[in-house]
Amino acid sequence: MENIVLHVNDVHKSFAGLHALSDIDLSIREDETHAIIGPNGAGKSTLLNVCIGRLKPDSGSVVFDGVTLTGKKPHEINQLGVARVFQTPEVFPDLTAIDNVMVPALAKRDGAFKMSLFKRLSREKDLRVEAERVLEDLGMADQMQQVASEMSRGNKRRLELAMSLIQKPRLLLLDEPTAGMARHDTNATIDLLQKIKAGGITTVIIEHDMHVVFSLADRISVLAGGRIIAQGTPDEIKDNPKVKEAYLGEEQV
Amino acid sequence: MSINDFKLDRRLLMKSGLIGGAALATPMHFIKDAHAEDFCNMPKGKSVTLGFNVPQTGAYADEGADELRAFKLAVKHLNGEGDGGMINTFKPSSLKGNGILGKKVEFVTGDTQTKSDAARASAKRMIEKDGAIMISGGSSSGVAIAVQGLCQEAGVIFMAGLTHSNDTTGKDKRANGFRHFFNTHMSGAALGPVLEKEYGKDRKAYHLTADYTWGWSQEKSMRQATESRGWKTVAAVKTPVGAGDFSQYITPVLNSGADVLILNHYGKDMVNSLTQAVQFGLRDKQVNGKNFEIVVPLFSRLMAQGAGDAIKGIFGSTNWNWSLKDAASQAFVKSFGAEYGAPPSMAAHTCYVQTLLYANACEMGGTFSPTGVVKSLEGFKFDGLGNGPTEYRAEDHQCFKDVLVVQGNEKPTSKFDLLSVVEVTPRSKVEYDAKMLGGSLGPVNAKPC
């Protein structure tokens, strides 16, 4: 049996009596790319938020690498090695691309807090080289000195990916990395994610676009009405009648 | 975007090099030639500069403006212009109407903002930049004490303007500072007999007191003066300065059994608390079979305008009032009224008098040196400046003179005619031992600055 990195145990979450998540059990294995799919309102984002500590489950627990994440603060979860890329790109809009990447690099190296009052950031040669490399890998060599607020949405998303990658996370959570993209950009993103996958990072990806899911995922969990209705390899999922039912009329599988 | 990217071109570099060079040479230019000067800001040219430091912004701006008018008038008279005002009535006078010691009087002005820091900054500018040899003005005790301390350090003379706290010439007295204005103790001593006469011995007083040094000092003086005459103090409640709405302090008065309310407030606090107390119907009340009364220990006509009809019939004390009929007061009112179209306030009066007294002291001693001025002023007895015979007591640099008890006019004939003098309490009744208030003058500072 492979190593289990993230274990979601019997998680329940409801908002004002409405069950957003019930009986969620999910195991993410090391080095796999695990996609969570489901129709709108199935509870995908809620699940992700529970995983990174943004939301507290009503019951159940989330265990990452033997550590219970439930009740932990976002920065503590990140320091354990969980990085997240948001659905709408969340970057530091006032900073340049390179600084955007330097910040998580520092967080990785120095921990959640370090009083380095007199250490000039420009003297962090090693980190800078690394940051530049990550940006170059993502095709942003020309944008390093650009301020993030002036970037296109696609570039912001790549920047955010770079911010996560530089931390070499044990677990990477991607929330709809191709939302709102044109087909051409989506394909570019798929290439990018495949590259990352080749680098060997455990990834959980939430996605609407089945093309993306089937090009990347090793395993897929299907969420509907706050429950996992199916789990398995892409091929298994393709043929699952429950999944077809859940998606009926909504999207072609 | 930050300055770090501003372009550093060669010109800028050269400039900074130049500046650096200049900086090294700088201090030399600014250390004054100490040997040529016997004391701070010794006048060397044909003129002498006085500094008038008054509130020009904030709640006391109108009072400050009136003080400034008086200062300008005094300078005019000292320089021999105008009708001479009280120079003509002042005796014994050494003033010649040709400036001070033959030097033309010039002045600089500043804004105290009624804040100690701003007042000291302004006074420092006058001393350090404009070469003022005497600072005068101000309309609160905090500011007066702060500036007095500064003048002591700098070695110039301070002639206090409107400051009523005992501390100015008590705990915080300084050798270089002088006060013509009266204080809370004198107010209490002057009001005591009048209140006894008007309202009887069997009274129960309720004090509302502004919660800072002057208020406490005023309350203490009033309690001494009234309690020694048989009055009882029901309660003494401290109110925050600038409270605005005093209703929460006034309603408890209604059922406290008190029959007199003493408002130890000044300025805007006085205007507001008095207006509101009257609105609460206190003056229409009967308590213990007597008419309920309100007393305002320190009255300023200028500020009292703000209380409108509320001041009618209310007793208080004042340093001076323009309705006085003595020759000196009349000469001053005539001169001031002709110049500005309105009678002077008591703040204006004390500032005018202080300027004249300073000039006279210089003439008497034949010098601008603080040592000489202090020597001339200490124990100086004079008359003809509107308060009758007056003495600058040597022990605490406080003027001793008669104190006016006034009452709000029931039927004012003009908007200036708010107060009428009901009693002139003689000096002997308000005098006290200099040791009573503590503090010490210390040595006169007449060092070069």
Added chain:
Amino acid sequence: MNQGSLFKDLMLFLVFAGVVLAAPVLLAPLGANYPDLLQKFAIFGIFAIGFNILFGLTGYLSFGHAAFLGVGSYASVWVFKLLSMNVIPAVIFSVIVSGLFAFLIGFVSLRRSGIYFSILTLAFAQMSYNLAYSVLTPITNGETGLQIRQLAPSDRAADYVLNLRDEDLRILDQAFGVVEHGIPITNLFGIKMSGYPGFYFCAVLLILAFGLSILIARSNFGMMLKAIKSNQNRLSYTGINTRPYLIAAFVISGMFAGLSGSLLAVTDPLAGAERMQWTASGEVVLMTILGGAGTLVGPVLGATLIKFFENIFSAINDNVLQGVYSFLPDGLREAAVAVSGLFVGSGWHLTLGLLFMIIVIFLPGGLMQGFELITGRFKRKAKAETPSQQSKQPAE
């Protein structure tokens, strides 16, 4: 472009130091070259630099920073009264005390952000002010302000505790056998801290404070603060615990405020409660925004401008104006004096208010943007970026 090169920073620092040290010469044409005002420029410059570390870098707008200034002043005067007139112990003690005070207030206030944080700091400062003015008079000497006094007579030493407000001890000075005549003046190992020596003392500290602010702005720590301002939420998902960074920034800027409060007492040993009033807190906010929040030099420029108006414009009276317009014929002169009189003397507030409006309308980045306009950088930059973004950046 947030990272200046080391060389540029060094040059900036040196130019700044040169300008500050040469201020007595440079400001002479403006009539602002007298010690007290120069001291005020330096002291409020430090105050604004410190405030900018919090507000400019993290975006957290404190409306109670004057409290730390006030605490610094009181702490210094107490050291003068109890220990020594030498300024070194006073300055050190003040910075420590205000740092502790800032830690307490910051620890609580930083539980909230945005306007809620601003109001919490305002509330703490106003409570400090109100209590210092009245109930705490035994420590602060209330409205009059805490002052240096003469030494208590030695035979009274037994009951000095009762009268410390009015009689001083100066234990260290006494131990070293310093003889006092009347009320002593603050000194730095014998150099009197009034007048120009006082200014140069403040100037050196201003230069050091400025250098420190460059270091902080360029440091890893500074980058975290900028990231907080930019997107605090994202930063915590990046693995950073933002709270200690914020508290550290708050305490550092509180210590700068304490230092400037201490210097106010050093150059003029009187500490009054009004220093802690909200208007004083508001003043440093205005200084920083006026100069350009988030820039290095802007806050100092803003502080200088406001203090200049307060001290120089307020002192211009009709007599002075008459002199200025003496070249005009009589009638015209009177008219010119009357019109100008509205804006100077007792009308200096009007000028200040108009200035605030004009600067913020035309120079959204504060004075520093004006400066950049003059140096021509703006135009070149504008080609690369859209003007709106350029102008928006500095003040955010």
Added chain:
Amino acid sequence: MDAIFLQILNGLDKGGAYALIALGLTLAFGTLGVVNFAHGALFMLGAFCTVGFNKILTLEKVALDPTKMTAWGTPLEVRTPYVETWFGDFGAFLVDYSVPVSLIVVIPLMLLVGIAMERGLIRHFYKRPHADQILVTFGLAIVLQELIKHYFGANPIPQSVPEIVSGSANIGSWFGLGDSLVYPWWRLVYFGFSAVVIFSVFAFLKFTTFGMVVRAGMFDREQVSMLGINIEKRFTIVFGLAAVVAGVAGAMYTPILPPDYHIGMEFLVLSFVVVVVGGMGSLGGAVTAGFLLGILQSFSSMNEIKSILPGIDQIIIYLVAVVVLLAMPRGLMGRKGVMED
């Protein structure tokens, strides 16, 4: 018992004033997102509209009486108000009622001021950082203050209430609580007035289409704009409304607190505290906080409480603010995401 009853009245009266001031501020601040440091100045302008109105009504015909002289040697002036000369008793009536009647002038003037301010200045600052809004509105407040000081002087100017409500109401006898319970009529009038204004504003925003659009716009401006509704125009009117509410609050307060040019600054900090304690973006919160702070301030000023906690009355407002903001992250009724960054 009487004392407590009276302090409740004081608290309600104060609370009414606080709520009224905060209501105007929260309209501009909590809903349009503009940090308006000129709000106090609007309060002050309202008060001075009333003062000016009274000044005009009492403009006097000046005749010189050469037989009598002033102390400085000019002929004595004899003054009679024009209004009384022209209208006789009605003129006297007008002067007597000048404070309430002045509302006829205050409301349109303040609406104009508010609209002009929004159109000319505030509108260009909606998207600017809060810091810029603070600087520009603070500058404006100073300018307005100085103009008033220039024309009216720095001293407070008293305004009298109409004769008919000048005394105190014997409230005790209404409730059978004895004669010692009295309260000034005008303060009761002010309380009633503030209640009416508060309810009118709420009703306006709640029951009119205009109000519904504005409330929707407060939540999501872009959404409403996308519906093709000109939300900007409505915001102008909301700002005008805020100015009117501040103005009438100031105007009616003049008999209680003789206004001077600085009065706005004294209410500025207080109004911000009230709005924030109430919670950003909530009108109800501002009103609740106004009454809460008013009542607590009145009670904390009682001798019995002051003797246990000296100085508590000086800091109570701020103390309550701290406690509320620490216990409730967004004040009493604040909306999430409004002015939190």
